[in-house]
Amino acid sequence: xxxxxxxxxxxxxxxxxxxxxxxxxxxxxxxxxxxxxxxxxxxxxxxxxxxxxxxxxxxxxxxxxxxxxxxxxxxxxxxxxxxxxxxxxxxxxxxxxxxxxxxxxxxxxxxxxxxxxxxxxxxxxxxxxxxxxxxxxxxxxxxxxxxxxxxxxxxxxxxxxxxxxxxxxxxxxxxxxxxxxxxxxxxxxxxxxxxxxxxxxxxxxxxxxxxxxxxxxxxxxxxxxxxxxxxxxxxxxxxxxxxxxxxxxxxxxxxxxxxxxxxxxxxxxxxxxxxxxxxxxxxxxxxxxxxxxxxxxxxxxxxxxxxxxxxxxxxxxxxxxxxxxxxxxxxxxxxxxxxxxxxxxxxxxxxxxxxxxxxxxxxxxxxxxxxxxxxxxxxxxxxxxxxxxxxxxxxxxxxxxxxxxxxxxxxxxxxxxxxxxxxxxxxxxxxxxxxxxxxxxxxxxxxxxxxxxxxxxxxxxxxxxxxxxxxxxxxx
Ligand SMILES: [Zn+2]
Numbered sequence: 001x002x003x004x005x006x007x008x009x010x011x012x013x014x015x016x017x018x019x020x021x022x023x024x025x026x027x028x029x030x031x032x033x034x035x036x037x038x039x040x041x042x043x044x045x046x047x048x049x050x051x052x053x054x055x056x057x058x059x060x061x062x063x064x065x066x067x068x069x070x071x072x073x074x075x076x077x078x079x080x081x082x083x084x085x086x087x088x089x090x091x092x093x094x095x096x097x098x099x100x101x102x103x104x105x106x107x108x109x110x111x112x113x114x115x116x117x118x119x120x121x122x123x124x125x126x127x128x129x130x131x132x133x134x135x136x137x138x139x140x141x142x143x144x145x146x147x148x149x150x151x152x153x154x155x156x157x158x159x160x161x162x163x164x165x166x167x168x169x170x171x172x173x174x175x176x177x178x179x180x181x182x183x184x185x186x187x188x189x190x191x192x193x194x195x196x197x198x199x200x201x202x203x204x205x206x207x208x209x210x211x212x213x214x215x216x217x218x219x220x221x222x223x224x225x226x227x228x229x230x231x232x233x234x235x236x237x238x239x240x241x242x243x244x245x246x247x248x249x250x251x252x253x254x255x256x257x258x259x260x261x262x263x264x265x266x267x268x269x270x271x272x273x274x275x276x277x278x279x280x281x282x283x284x285x286x287x288x289x290x291x292x293x294x295x296x297x298x299x300x301x302x303x304x305x306x307x308x309x310x311x312x313x314x315x316x317x318x319x320x321x322x323x324x325x326x327x328x329x330x331x332x333x334x335x336x337x338x339x340x341x342x343x344x345x346x347x348x349x350x351x352x353x354x355x356x357x358x359x360x361x362x363x364x365x366x367x368x369x370x371x372x373x374x375x376x377x378x379x380x381x382x383x384x385x386x387x388x389x390x391x392x393x394x395x396x397x398x399x400x401x402x403x404x405x406x407x408x409x410x411x412x413x414x415x416x417x418x419x420x421x422x423x424x425x426x427x428x429x430x431x432x433x434x435x436x437x438x439x440x441x442x443x444x445x446x447x448x449x450x451x452x453x454x455x456x457x458x459x460x461x462x463x464x465x466x467x468x469x470x471x472x473x474x475x476x
Pocket of ligand 1: 214215
């Protein structure tokens with residue numbers, strides 16, 4: 001049996017963890033780092049085939065030293081570029097080997113845009129495919145800056161951008177960015193435990209708690225600093241224009257060029273919970289749509305999505321995130337619904353930039369399914385014949401890009417070929433499942449409450465400083 005001292009970076013061995021059912025299990029893990037705190041060794045482990053957000057520091061008694069696999073000789077060299085071996089990322093273990101059916105690049109044999117699809121209910125159950133996340137992850141490059149320079153990050157060189165995409169190459173994939181570096185973030189009344197690395201200044205990564213102003217998202221190193229900041233900061237909502245309000249939910253549109261400091265701080269916070277896309281400090285080409293919930297203290301950030309001002313690839317969302325305290329409550333779908341409402345006003349169809357995170361994909365799948373099923377089930381037959389609709393019509397009504405409509409119909413397994421025609425078959429299971437899901441979907445976007453005029457960014461001089469105030473709904 002190996003000794004604790006022999007456990008080094010790159011070793012693989014079973015590590016004890018508690019699963020969701022509160023049971024102990026021993027999945028294989030990779031040691032990413034070892035540290036010594038007053039004579040006590042701690043090991044940073046990544047569980048192979050589990051999402052990186054579960055990575056953690058563990059003590060030696062959780063390591064199964066009997067089954068240790070030492071790193072292979074040739075594997076030791078590229079320490080700076082990450083250790084070979086694990087390329088993790090399935091979301092949860094139970095879906096890890098299922099089929100990925102999402103990629104719009106997947107050749108689609110069945111209906112074309114001109115295909116007329118008929119809809120009729122059918123008895124019996126339809127089998128559902130389960131989508132899993134593509135096993136890809138993206139990294140961000142590290143940025144060192146001190147607290148006082150938050151308002152002037154302009155001078156920091158950003159990595160070359162690739163056609164407006166937030167997706168980076170893998171060249172910055174090093175051991176540092178594979179490990180979460182912030183222990184805890186205090187944001188308003190919430191304490192957040194980051195899931196992934198975020199390039200906050202290095203000197204702040206040793207703090208037990210990083211304090212953020214919940215309105216301007218400025219980060220400071222202590223509660224005292226935060227209290228001092230709050231006496232000066234008079235923001236009670238995100239900067240930019242409030243373009244939507246219904247009940248306590250509002251959306252603010254923030255221009256990444258006009259509100260650079262806020263946008264950069266938002267990216268830093270978001271990176272703690274997004275691993276597959278990289279933020280760049282060049283926020284100019286992006287708009288940020290921040291969703292807030294109002295109470296007597298102000299407009300509290302719930303989530304956001306970013307969007308390129310001009311997308312050549314019909315992207316209507318770049319990054320999208322619901323902050324953890326608000327997850328699993330329907331807010332993610334509300335963000336997605338809002339992004340399509342903007343596309344409807346723009347008269348375009350749109351799609352989120354790929355790759356999606358595991359959670360992002362689940363939300364999109366569910367949103368697409370519900371939106372398309374809603375349309376199919378409301379189709380009226382005029383002559384007693386089966387009602388008919390084209391893929392193009394579904395796409396135009398919903399602003400969901402055609403490829404996503406098709407992949408959703410395939411995912412729901414609705415498409416059948418019958419007597420030379422493509423037919424959509426809605427089983428009772430599908431109909432009942434949909435009705436149940438819609439009863440639970442209480443949070444909805446009300447398009448009447450959206451006050452949004454799309455801008456034609458291609459006509460705007462990129463270097464010209466202009467004051468743009470197309471719309472400013474006054475607050476309270
Ligand atoms: Zn502030």
